[in-house]
Amino acid sequence: MRHHLGSATKSTMAGTVFYAVFAYAFLGLAAYAALFVAPTELTMGVIQRIFYFHVPSFWTAFIAIATTTFGSIAYLATRAMKWDWISVSAAELATAFLTIGLVTGPIWAKPVWGVWWAWDARTTSTFVLWAIYVSYLLLRTLVDEPERRALLSAVVAIFACLDVPLVYFSIWWFRTQHPQPVIGDSGYLDPRMLKVLLFCWGALVVVFLAVVRQRYRLEKLRAEVDALRMEAERRGL
Amino acid sequence: MSLTRSTSVILSKELRVELRSRELLSTTLVFVLLVLVLFSFTFDPTSAEARRFGPGLLWLGLLFASSLMLQPSFVREQANDTLSALRMTPIKPFAILLGKIASNLLFLFFVELTLLPIFAALYNLSILPVLGRLLLVLFLGTVGLATTGTVFSAITAQARLRELLLPLLLFPIVAPVLIASSEATVGLLSPAAALDRVWLVFLIAFDVVFLTAAWLFGEYLFEE
Numbered sequence: 001m002r003h004h005l006g007s008a009t010k011s012t013m014a015g016t017v018f019y020a021v022f023a024y025a026f027l028g029l030a031a032y033a034a035l036f037v038a039p040t041e042l043t044m045g046v047i048q049r050i051f052y053f054h055v056p057s058f059w060t061a062f063i064a065i066a067t068t069t070f071g072s073i074a075y076l077a078t079r080a081m082k083w084d085w086i087s088v089s090a091a092e093l094a095t096a097f098l099t100i101g102l103v104t105g106p107i108w109a110k111p112v113w114g115v116w117w118a119w120d121a122r123t124t125s126t127f128v129l130w131a132i133y134v135s136y137l138l139l140r141t142l143v144d145e146p147e148r149r150a151l152l153s154a155v156v157a158i159f160a161c162l163d164v165p166l167v168y169f170s171i172w173w174f175r176t177q178h179p180q181p182v183i184g185d186s187g188y189l190d191p192r193m194l195k196v197l198l199f200c201w202g203a204l205v206v207v208f209l210a211v212v213r214q215r216y217r218l219e220k221l222r223a224e225v226d227a228l229r230m231e232a233e234r235r236g237l
Numbered sequence: 238m239s240l241t242r243s244t245s246v247i248l249s250k251e252l253r254v255e256l257r258s259r260e261l262l263s264t265t266l267v268f269v270l271l272v273l274v275l276f277s278f279t280f281d282p283t284s285a286e287a288r289r290f291g292p293g294l295l296w297l298g299l300l301f302a303s304s305l306m307l308q309p310s311f312v313r314e315q316a317n318d319t320l321s322a323l324r325m326t327p328i329k330p331f332a333i334l335l336g337k338i339a340s341n342l343l344f345l346f347f348v349e350l351t352l353l354p355i356f357a358a359l360y361n362l363s364i365l366p367v368l369g370r371l372l373l374v375l376f377l378g379t380v381g382l383a384t385t386g387t388v389f390s391a392i393t394a395q396a397r398l399r400e401l402l403l404p405l406l407l408f409p410i411v412a413p414v415l416i417a418s419s420e421a422t423v424g425l426l427s428p429a430a431a432l433d434r435v436w437l438v439f440l441i442a443f444d445v446v447f448l449t450a451a452w453l454f455g456e457y458l459f460e461e
Contacts, residue, residue: 076457131409138405142396152392155454156406159388162446163410166439170413173435174420 012217019210023203030196030203038196050108056201057101058126060208064094065133067212069161072154081223082216084150087157089215091136093208098130121175125168132160132167146223240335243328247336248343254313255344265306265348272298273352273359287360292422295356296415300382303345304404307386310337311394320459330456334387338451342383349375367425370432374425377440378418384447385410391458414443 034052041048071087074080105123106116117123136156143149238246255261276294280286314320323333353371357364364371389406393399421436 076454128409128412135402135405135409139392139396139402142398142402144397148395151457151460152395155388155457156392158454159385159410159447159450162450163413166413166443166446167409170416170439173439174416 016214019206019213023207023210026203026206030200033196033199038193039190041193044112047108047111050104052196052200053204054101054104054108055197056204057097057104059201060204061094061097061101063205064090064097064208064212065129065161065164068094068133068136068157072157075150075154076158081146081150082220084146084154085216085219085223086212087150087154088137088140088219089212091133091157092215093212095130095133095137097204097208098126098133102126102130119175121168121172124175125171128167128171129164132163136160146226238328238332240329240332243332244335244339247323247328247333248339251337251340252343255340261306261309262344262347265302265344266351268305269298269302269348269352270355272301273356277359282360284361287362288426288428289423291356291360291362292426293419294360295352296378296419296422299345299349299379300408300411300415301404302348303341303382303386304407306344306348307341307383307390307407308393308400308403310341310387310390312390312399315394321461324459324461330459331452333459334391334451334455337391338383338387338448341387342379345379345383346376349379362426364426367430367432371422371425374418374421374432374437374440377437377444378414378421380444381414381418381440381447382411384444384451385414388447388451388455388458414440417443 030052034049038049038052040046067090068087071083071090075083075087102123109118110116136153139156140149140153143152273294276298280290280294282290311320314323324330353364353375356362386403386407389403389410393403393406396402417436417439421433421440424431424433424436
């Protein structure tokens with residue numbers, strides 16, 4: 001048993017190192033591409049380069065949200081704890097990437113729009129989305145029993161996912177009736193810009209996968225420790 | 238037992254409990270009234286401003302009130318573990334949920350009906366010409382609040398810090414209802430007194446989506 005555990009840990013350790021090195025290298029190359037390869041935007045200047053991480057963060061967050069929803073449905077259907085572990089790992093990453101997007105947005109908006117926060121449709125809806133996933137994570141910390149936590153948070157995650165289109169539509173419709181800053185949309189995107197954008201997205205997706213993998217293992221180990229502790233108590237050790 | 242029958246049994250039970258104590262309705266009424274008065278202190282609105290901001294304040298007050306009022310819906314069942322008794326009855330879990338949604342809807346709607354004339358007087362708004370459409374907006378918005386609120390109240394009743402957790406879960410989820418119903422109310426109270434069809438359809442869509450979700454996933458909330 002011990003031997004088996006040891007070897008399993010060794011091989012996952014190698015995987016972790018591989019993923020980490022790969023993610024770091026990819027992220028480094030992406031940063032280089034965003035800063036030096038992509039051409040400087042004419043009207044906004046250097047600050048536009050933040051887009052190469054700002055936009056892909058949201059795209060990655062949506063992958064994470066889809067993963068959380070899928071994991072939650074799968075948990076309700078199968079009652080296998082692994083789906084709950086996947087859901088929580090992805091939800092944490094979704095919150096992290098939404099946070100990155102919400103922080104990089106104002107950094108860009110201040111010099112370009114003149115304000116940090118313009119209450120435009122997209123930022124506002126994303127903020128609501130962020131609040132929804134933060135409250136999902138908070139709920140998880142406030143339910144102690146693992147199965148109950150998995151069940152309740154799965155229902156919340158499904159409700160949250162159903163709410164996403166409603167949030168976006170309501171705020172979009174609300175905002176288009178009110179004055180808002182005009183977003184420069186010339187319709188032309190330099191092909192190099194697009195390539196760098198997709199490259200950066202690739203890097204963030206690799207980071208997402210690497211961290212989710214790690215976070216999933218942590219959740220699994222926690223469950224194992226809990227089970228062992230209960231077993232020890234049962235035997236009166 | 239059919240769904241309608243069992244739902245009405247739960248509903249009448251909820252109403253009887255509330256009519257005997259009347260604590261929920263009276264405290265919520267006073268609470269929303271206080272919020273509306275306090276809002277007017279912080280804004281000191283002129284009549285044009287009152288038309289523009291009043292509906293939002295009303296809906297915000299109702300949202301705060303519902304987060305307080307929906308809390309006891311399931312917590313009240315925990316004191317004597319009556320929820321387990323309910324589960325043992327030959328009633329579908331969805332009927333329990335639907336009965337509670339219906340009773341919460343009635344309570345909230347009652348609070349709104351009582352508050353509406355006071356709100357109109359405080360903010361100097363004429364609501365009589367648009368009363369029918371205003372009640373429709375109030376009803377549709379409240380269905381959305383009651384549905385999501387009752388589901389989340391069932392969830393938070395099983396967690397620690399539930400008094401804090403319910404508003405935290407509820408507010409971002411019902412943000413669309415808050416926007417749609419305030420905007421619809423603003424439209425009704427504006428000089429043109431027009432009801433934007435989009436918001437009406439939106440509120441119906443929200444209600445349908447979450448009632449369906451409650452129907453599909455409600456049973457998971459009652460598992461032991």
